[in-house]
Amino acid sequence: MKIHLTSVFVDDQAAALRFYTEVLGFVKKHDVPLGGEDRWLTVVSPEEPAGTELLLEPAAHPAVKPYRDALVQDGIPLAQFAVADVQAEYERLRGLGVRFTQEPLAAGPVTTAVFDDGCGNLIQLASEPQ
C-alpha cells in the first residue's frame, strides 16, 4: 500500500492553486471539472512529480468550518511539508507576505515552523532528515 494522495480543504480553489503553485512552488498535476464550480485539483512537488499528490478540496461542507476554526485557534497544522532549510524558507515566504503562527523552532535534529496558507489552513514546515 502507498500513500498516493492526501487533501486539504480550501476556501477558494483558484486562489489555493495560485498560492500552492506560485508561492509554495508546487506544480499542478490534475485539474478536472466536477460539475458546478468544483474541480478535482491536485498539486505535486516538482522534486517528486510522481510523488504523493495534494488534493485542494472545496471547503463547502458545513462540517469543515467549525473543524478548521477550532484547529487554527490552537495553532494546529493540517499538513506538513519538508524543506532542506526551514529558516531560509521562512524568510522567503515571509518576504512574500505569508503569515507565520510559529517561527522556526529548533528542537534536537528537527526544525519546524507553522504558516497560514490563506485558504483556511495552517501548514507545518519541517526540515528534511539529514
Place this chain on the structure above:
Amino acid sequence: MECVADDLFKALADPTRRTILDELTESSGQTLFEICSRLSMRHGLGLSRQAVSQHLAVLEAAGLVETRREGRYKFHDLNTAPLREITERWLAPGESAPEESTP
C-alpha cells in the same frame, strides 16, 4: 490578596508549568500547538493537549500567562508582573524594594 498569592504559588509549584514559563521567556506569543511542541520535542514531556491546556489555565488564573486573540489565532503571552509581589513581600527590615539600577 492572599487568594491571589495562593493562585501564584500553586501555579509555580508544578515543574511542567515552570517549564512552560521558561519556554515563554524565550519567545512570548505562542499557540497551544507551539507550547505542546516545545514540551514534547525539547523536554520529552509527553502530555496531551488537554493536559497542557489545563496547565495554561492555572497559569492564566495566576496572571502569569495572558491570552490574546489575533484574527483566527490565539496566542499565549508571558506576564511576569505578579512575580514582583513575591520579591516585595519578604523584605528585611529597613530594606527597600529593588529599584531600577542607575548608571
